[in-house]
Amino acid sequence: MSNASLKDFPVVVSFPVHWSEMDAYGHVNNARTFTWFESARIAYMARIGLVGPSAAGADTTMADGVGPILANTHADYLKPVVFPVNLVAGARVTRVGNSSITFEHVVAGADDGVLYTRGGSIVVTLRYATHEKVPVPPAVRAAIETLEGRG
Template structure:
């Protein structure tokens, strides 16, 4: 398995492309990309303790009813994904703001490292009871810094 194109991503999730993911145009439907991004992002958030292993809100380990909510996501499609292929999806944090965490995502071929899609997302730390943004807790910043191997405010 060659993950050279995702070498700077601390979290990489492997998965196969299934025949059922193909659309009428003979390639994987573009909406599937966001599921791959989500899988890598949830795995990342589980590694830093933002969600439990299942990714479920009930598993949230942050105090005071504070948890993550997706505020933005986007993708740049570089080439079509066609069956059969095994892929890897990577996630890394490129910026931690006052109340937001910016992720970079990438999807590549597991065997050849060919990059299919790049994108990103922004997660906001939210107090669910009041729907207000709250600062990213210091413990969460520290967990990101440890996983990324750099200061959370630094650009990747």
Template sequence: MNVPALETLLAAFPVVARIVVAWSDMDALGHVNNAMYFRYFEAARIAYLERLDAMALLGATGVGPILAATHCHFRAPLTYPDTIAVGARTTGVGEDRITMEYAVVSPRLGRVAAEGGAVVVTYDYQQNRKAPLPEALRARIAALEGAPAGLTP
């Protein structure tokens, strides 16, 4: 069987987080518990936001990201031991939000084990409400994704 390389499976994702699957990630059925995939997505999302320097923006302005929605499609069960690669990318930019996609790739399985997505809203933590996506963040996303700043959902 010809197994695609990790680089090929994650070529469309500008940020990739490598995560060691822990024994404690598994449940009584002997595979990684479904809730853990959302932690894996979170790790990739935070790595992506760090690449954008979004947390510095939060510190300077009080405006930053907040998770509005997330989902996962399970393709193959992960097990211990494994070191997975989780890709993150932005597929849509709106007035006050970005839409993200994730892919979880297992070198042990040689395939995508899960795919997911999220809506991340720009939030004013001082005013406790949504805020417009800052132009600086919009430009950083476009640069990271290799797309025009007007990338739309």
């Protein structure tokens, strides 16, 4: 995968790997991948209005108390990540269900495009006050279609 293939991911975040992310086996600990996926997913959800700006203790749900909750995440590790390297994490939506949004994620080298990890996640739209699943709001659906270039 080259950086050019990241063109299919409308949201991409970049970050350096820190020395402290390395584990006893000489590569970045596998759990970091989920943090990288999360960073891209949160940036995506902010772009579509599913999460808002937050300050310490602030409510980050939509005005009607609806927000995302992670239901599933998975990763395929393709190549160990070794310090020093700058990475990019991409997110795109592959499916919008009644009350769920399915994301595809990738993590690649920012400079060389080497693909390190690919995976996905599913978030459910939840009314946090009652902890009930609710349909994905129409404005969020429309924002996804626009961001993905399908609308």
